[in-house]
Amino acid sequence: MGEKPTSLVFPRLFSLCVNKNASIEESGRWAGGTWVWEFQWRRELFEWEKEMANALTVFISECVPNAGKKDEWRWKRSKDGRFSTKSAFETFMESRNVPPSDPESNTLLAKVWDAPTPHKVQVTAWRCLRNRLATCDNLVKRKVGLEEGEEWCNGCIWRTETADHLFLLCPKAQQVWDALERWMVYSSASPSTITQHFTLFINRGRGKRTENLLKALWMCTIWLLWKRRNESRFEGKVWEVQNLIAEIKGRVWSWLVIFNGLDTDVSFQVWCSREFSLSSYFNL
């Protein structure tokens, strides 16, 4: 499935899980040919833990059990699935000097979880970076039936809605990033994939404080673009770039105050004023 065991990707949920050694068949059921995961928790989940549980369901959705086969433990290191001391020893020796398969993407994804933002924003950003949001191209891949023309982007109509298009390449999204760059008095090449964009965006300053600010800005923009997209698609609402920018500034300012990332007494009025330059303030 991934580079990392699922228990390490969702450590909190793993600690809340009742039976940590449950087999697949004890962790869900078949409902009309579809496998439904049903985990048992030690207590009622908090709202943000429920969002995390949703993220877990999406995370493991690519793993579909085989209805005709019985569960069994397999030792992955040998071809026949049987455990042997020799292969265990080899595994142990290898684990001492072999790095994880994709340390770069793990490190990048981990940056989402300590950003100074509410948890729901972290979940959206994380799903966006893993291309796990329900964009139209992903729905088509999952065989969700869309009507003729429904797979197109709502912002510009004639492009298929992929995450890269929706968040970066769509003219409306580009206007949003351009406006943010002007506020930061910064311009850069615009990468056309989400992970490259995130990497470049958060690495333009120096120090933890600057990185936190840039993470909050990037994640807030992604979260609000996704919200606007849903309001536009499902409620027919039209949105304006300028209003979105004002909302990004307002929310990021309050998160930096709440999550203690601002470390300053800059007032909201100053923060939002035309003269305030983010780049000189944060040494971008």
Ligand SMILES: [Zn+2]
């Ligand atoms: Zn578009």
